[in-house]
Amino acid sequence: TARNLLLLPGDGIGPEAMAEVRKIIAYMNEEQAAGFVTDEGLVGGSAYDAHGAAISEEDMAKALSADAVLFGAVGGPKWDDVPYEVRPEAGLLRLRKDLELFANLRPAICYPALANASSLKPELVEGLDILIVRELTGGVYFGEPKTITDLGNGQKRAIDTQVYDTYEIERIASVAFELARTRGNRVCSMEKRNVMKSGVLWNQVVTATHKEKFSDVTLEHMLADAGGMQLVRAPKQFDVIVTDNLFGDMLSDVAAMLTGSLGMLPSASLGAPDGKTGKRKALYEPVHGSAPDIAGKGIANPIAMIASFAMCLRYSFNMVTEADRLEKAIANVLDKGIRTGDIMAEGCRQVGTTEMGDAILAEFKAL
Amino acid sequence: TARNLLLLPGDGIGPEAMAEVRKIIAYMNEEQAAGFVTDEGLVGGSAYDAHGAAISEEDMAKALSADAVLFGAVGGPKWDDVPYEVRPEAGLLRLRKDLELFANLRPAICYPALANASSLKPELVEGLDILIVRELTGGVYFGEPKTITDLGNGQKRAIDTQVYDTYEIERIASVAFELARTRGNRVCSMEKRNVMKSGVLWNQVVTATHKEKFSDVTLEHMLADAGGMQLVRAPKQFDVIVTDNLFGDMLSDVAAMLTGSLGMLPSASLGAPDGKTGKRKALYEPVHGSAPDIAGKGIANPIAMIASFAMCLRYSFNMVTEADRLEKAIANVLDKGIRTGDIMAEGCRQVGTTEMGDAILAEFKAL
Ligand SMILES: CC(C)[C@H](C(=O)O)[C@@H](O)C(=O)O
Ligand SMILES: CC(C)[C@H](C(=O)O)[C@@H](O)C(=O)O
Numbered sequence: 169t170a171r172n173l174l175l176l177p178g179d180g181i182g183p184e185a186m187a188e189v190r191k192i193i194a195y196m197n198e199e200q201a202a203g204f205v206t207d208e209g210l211v212g213g214s215a216y217d218a219h220g221a222a223i224s225e226e227d228m229a230k231a232l233s234a235d236a237v238l239f240g241a242v243g244g245p246k247w248d249d250v251p252y253e254v255r256p257e258a259g260l261l262r263l264r265k266d267l268e269l270f271a272n273l274r275p276a277i278c279y280p281a282l283a284n285a286s287s288l289k290p291e292l293v294e295g296l297d298i299l300i301v302r303e304l305t306g307g308v309y310f311g312e313p314k315t316i317t318d319l320g321n322g323q324k325r326a327i328d329t330q331v332y333d334t335y336e337i338e339r340i341a342s343v344a345f346e347l348a349r350t351r352g353n354r355v356c357s358m359e360k361r362n363v364m365k366s367g368v369l370w371n372q373v374v375t376a377t378h379k380e381k382f383s384d385v386t387l388e389h390m391l392a393d394a395g396g397m398q399l400v401r402a403p404k405q406f407d408v409i410v411t412d413n414l415f416g417d418m419l420s421d422v423a424a425m426l427t428g429s430l431g432m433l434p435s436a437s438l439g440a441p442d443g444k445t446g447k448r449k450a451l452y453e454p455v456h457g458s459a460p461d462i463a464g465k466g467i468a469n470p471i472a473m474i475a476s477f478a479m480c481l482r483y484s485f486n487m488v489t490e491a492d493r494l495e496k497a498i499a500n501v502l503d504k505g506i507r508t509g510d511i512m513a514e515g516c517r518q519v520g521t522t523e524m525g526d527a528i529l530a531e532f533k534a535l
Numbered sequence: 536t537a538r539n540l541l542l543l544p545g546d547g548i549g550p551e552a553m554a555e556v557r558k559i560i561a562y563m564n565e566e567q568a569a570g571f572v573t574d575e576g577l578v579g580g581s582a583y584d585a586h587g588a589a590i591s592e593e594d595m596a597k598a599l600s601a602d603a604v605l606f607g608a609v610g611g612p613k614w615d616d617v618p619y620e621v622r623p624e625a626g627l628l629r630l631r632k633d634l635e636l637f638a639n640l641r642p643a644i645c646y647p648a649l650a651n652a653s654s655l656k657p658e659l660v661e662g663l664d665i666l667i668v669r670e671l672t673g674g675v676y677f678g679e680p681k682t683i684t685d686l687g688n689g690q691k692r693a694i695d696t697q698v699y700d701t702y703e704i705e706r707i708a709s710v711a712f713e714l715a716r717t718r719g720n721r722v723c724s725m726e727k728r729n730v731m732k733s734g735v736l737w738n739q740v741v742t743a744t745h746k747e748k749f750s751d752v753t754l755e756h757m758l759a760d761a762g763g764m765q766l767v768r769a770p771k772q773f774d775v776i777v778t779d780n781l782f783g784d785m786l787s788d789v790a791a792m793l794t795g796s797l798g799m800l801p802s803a804s805l806g807a808p809d810g811k812t813g814k815r816k817a818l819y820e821p822v823h824g825s826a827p828d829i830a831g832k833g834i835a836n837p838i839a840m841i842a843s844f845a846m847c848l849r850y851s852f853n854m855v856t857e858a859d860r861l862e863k864a865i866a867n868v869l870d871k872g873i874r875t876g877d878i879m880a881e882g883c884r885q886v887g888t889t890e891m892g893d894a895i896l897a898e899f900k901a902l
Contacts, residue, residue, distance in 0.1 A: 243729075257729040287655050287768055308675075308697060309730055316732050319700070326736035328697040330675060334690045360784070362610075362624045363676055365683050369693035393784045397792040400767065401654050417727070417760045418785055425764040 171204045171485055174234035176211040176227070176263075179247075179256060180458025181521075182240020184466065185473035188525025189238060192477060192494070195529060202487075207234070211263070212242025212256035212458070222259030231263055236484040237451040238477060239263070241458035260453075264304050267449045269437035270336065271343045272304040272416065273479070274455060276403075276423035279432060281502040285511055286428030288403075298406045298423055299351065301344040302416025304437055306336045307366070309413045332366045332412065337373035339440065344410035345382035352407030354386040358395040358415055367392075370412065392419065399423055424455050431456055431469035431510045432498075434476035436483050450484045452476040466520045469508040471498055474528055497531035538571045538852055541601035543578040543594070543630075546614075546623060547825025548888075549607020551833065552840035555892025556605060559844060559861070562896060569854075574601070578630070579609025579623035579825070589626030598630055603851040604818040605844060606630070608825035623825075631671050634816045636804035637703065638710045639671040639783065640846070641822060643770075643790035646799060648869040652878055653795030655770075665773045665790055666718065668711040669783025671804055673703045674733070676780045699733045699779065704740035706807065711777035712749035719774030721753040725762040725782055734759075737779065759786065766790055791822050798823055798836035798877045799865075801843035803850050817851045819843040833887045836875040838865055841895055864898035 173193070177186035196202035209227030210218055218224075222242075223231075231237050242256035252258075263269070278286065278296040286293045311329035319325055341357070348355045357374045359367035371389060378387045390398065392415040398405065399419065403426050411419060424433050433456070439449035454472030462468055475498060482491035505516040506527050512518050519527065540560070544553035563569035576594030577585055585591075589609070590598075598604050609623035619625075630636070645653065645663040653660045678696035686692055708724070715722045724741045726734035738756055745754045757765065759782040765772060766786065770793050778786060791800050800823070806816035821839030829835055842865060849858035872883040873894050879885050886894070 252732075252735060255729065261730070287659050289654060289656060292654050311694075314732050316736055323701045324736055325698065325700050326731075326733040327678075328731045328733050330695040330697065331692065333686070333692050360781075362622065363628070363784075364693075364695045365619075365681050366693040366695050368619060369683055369691055393788040396763070396785050396789045397797070400789055400792040414727075414781075415785075417730075418763050418782075421760040422763045422767055422789060425767040430764070 169203065171202065172233070172235045173204055173206045174230050174237045175206055175208045176231075176237060176239045178211045178240040178242045178458065179213045179244050180241050180460045180463040181468035182242070182458055184463070184468050184521050185454065185470040186238065186240050188470035188521065188528070189473055189477045191525055191529055192474065192532065195533065196490070211239065211259040213244055213247040215259055216247060216250060216254055216256065220254065222254050222256055223262055228262065228266060231267060235447070236480050237263065237267075238480060239451050239453035240473065241454065241456065243458045244460035244463070261309065263451060264437060265310060267451065268305055268439045269449060269451055270303060270305040270440070271340055271438045272302040273347070273436040273438065274300040274302060274420040274424070274433070276300060276420070276427050276433065277429065278427040279429050279499060279502050281499070282429050282432070282511055284428070284513065286426060288426055293403065293426060293428065296403055296427055298403060299347060299408045300416060300420040300423055301340065301347065301408060301410045302420055303336065303340040303412050304416075306332055307413035330364065330366050330414070332369060334369070334373050337370050338377050341374045341377040341410055342381070343438070344408050345378065345385050348385045348408040353384070354388070354407035356388045356390055356395070356406055356409050358390050358392040358409060358411040358419065360392050362391060366412070374410065395419060396422060399426065420455070429511075431508070432471045432475060434472055434479050436476070436479040438483060448484070450480065452480045466522065467509050468521050469510050470521050470525050471528070474498060474525070493535045494532055497528050497535055500531050501527045536570065538569065539600070539602045540571055540573045541597050541604045542573055542575045543598075543604060543606045545578045545607040545609045545825065546580045546611050547608050547827045547830040548835035549609070549825060551830070551835050551888050552821065552837040553605065553607050555837035555888065555895070556840055556844045558892055558896055559841065559899065562900065563857070578606065578626040580611055580614040582626055583614060583617055583621055583623065587621065589621050589623055590629055595629065595633060598634060602814065603847050604630065604634075605847060606818050606820035607840065608821065608823065610825045611827035611830070628676065630818060631804060632677060634818065635672060635806045636816060636818055637670060637672040637807070638707055638805045639669040640714070640803040640805065641667040641669060641787040641791070641800070643667060643787070643794050643800065644796065645794040646796050646866060646869055648866070649796050649799070649878055651795070651880065653793060655793055660770065660793060660795065663770055663794055665770060666714060666775045667783060667787040667790055668707065668714065668775060668777045669787055670703065670707040670779050671783075673699055674780035697731065697733050697781070699736060701736070701740050704737050705744050708741045708744040708777055709748070710805070711775050712745065712752045715752045715775040720751070721755070721774035723755045723757055723762070723773055723776050725757050725759040725776060725778040725786065727759050729758060733779070741777065762786060763789060766793065787822070796878075798875070799838045799842060801839055801846050803843070803846040805850060815851070817847065819847045833889065834876050835888050836877050837888050837892050838895070841865060841892070860902045861899055864895050864902055867898050868894045
């Protein structure tokens with residue numbers, strides 16, 4: 169049976185990073201008959217340049233019918249002034265919304281070889297392994313009204329709306345609890361119930377979901393601002409964090425930076441299992457952005473993109489052994505002291521994007 | 536001329552910390568004829584217990600007529616289940632809103648004596664001196680609708696609304712630019728213009744305000760999630776950060792924690808200068824919360840409260856020399872190795888709340 173992948177390399181360093189994943193896919197097809205069938209599309213600024221939209225209808229259709237989407241990165245100064253509706257990010261947001269990818273999994277792990285790269289004291293991040301589960305299709309990202317109105321007299325009024333319904337909170341909480349069971353069995357839910365009504369409802373629904381179906385998991389609640397503090401103070405206290413779209417955006421970026429492994433962190437965005445087939449729509453993307461300053465130079469770190477493909481093997485195709493092997497290959501290459509410029513350290517060997525990809529593939533083959 | 540202060544010690548460690556400020560006020564009145572006239576009120580849980588509201592109308596009237604309000608902290612597990620409208624935080628939010636305290640100044644400084652207490656590597660925080668200017672009366676904190684609606688079928692819908700008008704952004708940006716001129720002359724504005732319409736307007740108005748009136752100040756824009764990352768990665772790159780109410784809440788807490796001096800950080804919340812008298816309404820409060828776990832034990836760190844009073848001297852009464860002296864007194868006491876439990880370090884002498892207050896007062900007298 170074919171495994172259908174849509175590759176959307178996007179802008180900036182996206183295409184370079186994606187090229188390294190292609191090599192791994194080719195190897196798995198040739199040597200392991202993995203049966204990946206890849207198609208390709210444009211997203212972000214490159215789609216705007218080609219079609220005048222951040223993603224074309226044709227590519228959206230491909231995304232909807234693929235088993236999984238691999239996404240690079242979008243954006244860059246070239247498109248800073250395009251209209252709001254067609255800005256590069258709009259392509260990503262439309263994919264998330266139309267594919268109903270409500271569950272964004274962002275592991276913040278600290279690769280042992282990189283503990284010193286963190287701005288935190290090494291003992292605070294060594295062995296760090298947090299999973300942030302971020303709600304991705306609701307909240308202030310998509311709520312209406314979302315407008316700028318001219319009030320006259322030189323005054324404008326901008327409105328964004330944070331909306332959450334019970335079912336949206338329940339399903340993301342369930343994902344968090346289920347994943348916690350496969351890990352440390354602890355969930356910390358973060359919101360601002362002291363200021364936001366959506367925080368009040370969030371807190372209630374998470375509490376009720378826990379009580380009804382997941383009382384074996386340890387649940388804690390934290391205000392999101394205190395949560396940000398605690399991430400900086402003592403990140404290892406957390407196992408799974410579940411939070412809304414905007415807090416998740418902020419908190420997962422802070423957590424990613426803490427690890428010192430920003431260029432290395434993958435993410436998965438998952439939909440609900442299909443009633444008949446049990447399949448989930450899914451998109452996998454590195455946490456880092458398009459890094460226009462280093463694009464095209466062959467020096468970008470492809471690890472986050474490769475690690476995103478490992479998540480794809482795990483969550484979309486249940487290829488757990490292969491996913492483990494690929495992750496191990498990344499860790500081994502780091503242990504050997506092979507580094508791209510962003511994670512270069514004394515006594516290590518600095519390589520470019522291609523060499524890093526090759527090294528990981530060689531290790532993957534050997535494992 | 537009398538200097539009218541309203542003291543609102545609040546809950547938890549608030550009263551203990553405020554007691555140390557009272558000693559300094561008494562000294563300044565007796566020895567320096569400073570002419571402080573203090574009144575007192577209840578806020579938060581203690582107000583709820585007494586009046587069934589998070590602040591009484593009488594105390595609100597006092598706050599409105601005072602030159603400045605000194606605020607301790609609110610909240611605690613005792614009031615976790617009181618109705619939303621009268622929860623402890625509602626008292627603070629009402630003070631901010633009714634006094635129109637739109638400009639929240641949160642310095643994140645690293646006391647040299649405490650650089651090792653940070654979870655960041657000392658070289659990243661030594662000498663850190665950031666000022667976060669947070670919009671405090673707008674955004675998602677106060678926008679309407681702000682509701683939870685029953686949709687039937689066990690479903691509820693929670694809505695919060697982020698609203699910003701041009702004038703609100705203009706006035707907070709102006710405060711940030713003006714303060715930058717007294718410091719490093721650099722402002723970084725943070726929003727999520729790639730996702731939020733309020734971010735788009737924020738970015739436009741800050742840019743226009745800069746161009747019209749403050750083009751001598753260096754202005755940079757950063758997405759708020761990237762800003763959170765940069766705070767963790769290299770906080771010293773910032774001078775003044777200006778941002779909205781909710782991002783300011785998150786980012787200032789992260790910044791505060793970075794310094795390792797959380798128990799030490801003050802804040803000022805200022806209104807617009809009165810058209811006739813030029814006076815600004817103002818409230819000063821420590822960044823730390825009510826810390827119910829250590830309340831009543833005499834071990835709380837009163838430094839943030841005392842430093843908040845120093846900000847009060849500076850911003851409400853233009854007593855710059857006295858403010859400098861009080862801040863110097865705090866730094867000297869720390870240099871001498873006198874510490875409360877929260878900032879205790881090897882080779883230092885651990886003291887309680889009262890002793891710390893006394894030590895700072897003694898130093899203040901001697902300077
Ligand atoms: C690119 C942007 C729209 C996006 C977001 O805000 O969700 C990004 O910051 C992320 O975290 O994936
Ligand atoms: C207590 C709470 C309402 C408040 C806020 O969210 O503004 C606090 O976190 C703060 O930062 O002053």
